Amino acid sequence: MKLKNGSFGFFRKNVGIDLGTANTLVYVTGRGIVVNEPTYVAVNEKTGRVMAVGNEAKNMQGRTPLNIKVIRPLVDGVISDFEMAQEIMRHFLKRVNKQRGFSLFHTGVVGVPNELTEVERKSVEDAIVGAGVSKAYIIESALAAALGARLPVHEPVANMIVDIGGGTTEVAIISMGGTVTVKSIKIAxxxxxxxxxxxxxxxxxxxxxxxxxxxxxxxxxxxxxxxxxxxxxxxxxxxxxxxxxxxxxxxxxxxxxIAKSLEKIIAAVREVIEVSPPELVGDILRQGIHMCGGGSLLRGIDDLIEKELNVKTQIVEDPLTCVARGTGIAVEDLKNYSYVLDNPLKPKDIKL
Ligand SMILES: Nc1ncnc2c1ncn2[C@@H]1O[C@H](COP(=O)(O)OP(=O)(O)OP(=O)(O)O)[C@@H](O)[C@H]1O
Ligand SMILES: [Mg+2]
The missing domain is CATH 3.90.640.10 (ATPase, substrate binding domain, subdomain 4)
Structure with a gap:
């Protein structure tokens, strides 16, 4: 059935996306995480044809003939190759669509690092829209991670998140649904x-x-x-x-x-604590530090931070999926979560 406004919005699902430097995850409403693959694409340079995407492309890394190139279109959390980033998203969304027989997704919520400029944020939105999502909204990935970790993000209490990804480490303090303090470094x-x-x-x-x-x-x-x-x-x-x-x-x-790089990560966490208002520091001491991202799987990283900063530190459950699960929580309940989105939805935009 075609609706009056020309869209099939009534039938379409929403998606939550974590477009990471190392891994891309897609959450579909009512289904959960349906894609979890490396952000890699293999292209034939002569023809421009995409040979493989995700796991298949990552496995080709360092083993391809001269005319095939394995590309990582995100560098340090920022899209550096727009066309290829869009190609990856299109491929994943198409694969998910095919399974369900839907043509397009309605609303997409994408997690992005805090330090992205307006232009870079727009390019993420454009990549998602170009890949088959009608409307794209941005959520700060630290906030998505805190949501995914089920921290009390709406309460007036400081939640400290340290997300060590592939390209960036993001340290943030979240309170009352927003980011209070944040620092990103390109060491991850x-x-x-x-x-x-x-x-x-x-x-x-x-x-x-x-x-x-x-x-x-x-x-x-x-x-x-x-x-x-x-x-x-x-x-x-x-x-x-x-x-x-x-x-x-x-x-x-x-x-x-790796010692020097770990020192820099710890220095970033220390800096965020140092510049935070005293009330929030008290909260952090009580609540502890929550770590996520693939880098938090490094053996003993929580012990090192705890020892160096004297703050209880724990790794969230399933740290590689927590940003995607956070975007999922937002797209499952857009009406109530619109205020956490960077470019809040207008009431008419909310599709349930
Ligand atoms: N067991 C492990 N020990 C240490 N590092 C790991 C482990 N498993 C995965 N990683 C690392 O985690 C990183 C990927 O993490 P993640 O998927 O959170 O990054 P991302 O979200 O794609 O990147 P970013 O957030 O920087 O854009 C990779 O560098 C990977 O090598
Ligand atoms: Mg990430």
Whole structure:
């Protein structure tokens, strides 16, 4: 049935989107998270044809022939390749649509980092609209994370969120449905991978790729010494001979490699606490710090922050999905959550 205004809005679902530097998640109303894949796309440079998106594209990284390029269209939380970001969204939304037989989504709520400029925010909205969502609204991702973690964001009490993603670490204090203080730094999971690549190169004269660095981080990295000592066999190219070489990397090596970046993350958290009004600092001491994002899965990162800042620190349940779940909470109840959106809905825009 076609409605008078020419839309099929009556039948269409809403989506919540976390378009992250490392991972993209899509939440569909009534269904939950239906897409959770890397923000990667593989393109044939000669023809411009998209060869693969998401997991499939990430698995091709470092293994493609010359004419196929694996692209990450977001850098430090910002869209750097608009066309490809839109291509990824279009692909994911189409896949979800096909399963349900719907043509389009009505309203999309997208989480974005706080420091995005108006132009960058607009480009996120445009990418989502171009990918098949009629209306796009922005929510600050720290606020979405706090919602997803089920923190009392509406109350006049400080909720502190530390989201360590792929490209950015965002530290925010949320109270009464808004961001009170926020700081973003471009030191997060990707930087830790680079630290590991550099360390292995400097100390072992071995060249390794991004995928190996990430594997090292996930398998043996820790922020503070753990009960169990870990190690990993690494193969790469000897920079002196040019031949393949194998080394054993210990957790202590990786800790040394990432220590400086972790210090900067802790400095950012400290700074946000330092500039916050005294009442809120009291709340933070009582409520503690809540960590999320893939980087919070680093072994002992909560212990390190707790030790350095003397504030109780915990990792939220399912930290990789919490921004997406937060956008989901907003799209499931747009009427009540419109005030948390960056560009609030007009009453006529609210579709339930
Ligand atoms: N077990 C783990 N230990 C350490 N780091 C991890 C682990 N699992 C995932 N990560 C890292 O988490 C990062 C991805 O996290 P997340 O999906 O929250 O980022 P994102 O939301 O896409 O990025 P951003 O928020 O910066 O735009 C990657 O750098 C990944 O290597
Ligand atoms: Mg994120």
């Amino acid at each position: 999971g990707d930087k830790l991978n680079e630290d590991i690549i550099k360390f292995v190169k400097d100390e072992f004269h071995l060249a390794i790729g991004q995928a190996t660095a990430e594997q090292i981080k996930i398998e043996v990295a820790s922020a503070v010494p753990q009960k169990e000592q870990l190690s990993i066999d690494i193969r790469g190219r000897d920079l002196a001979t040019g031949l393949p070489k194998e080394i054993i990397l210990k957790d202590s090596h990786v800790r040394a490699a």
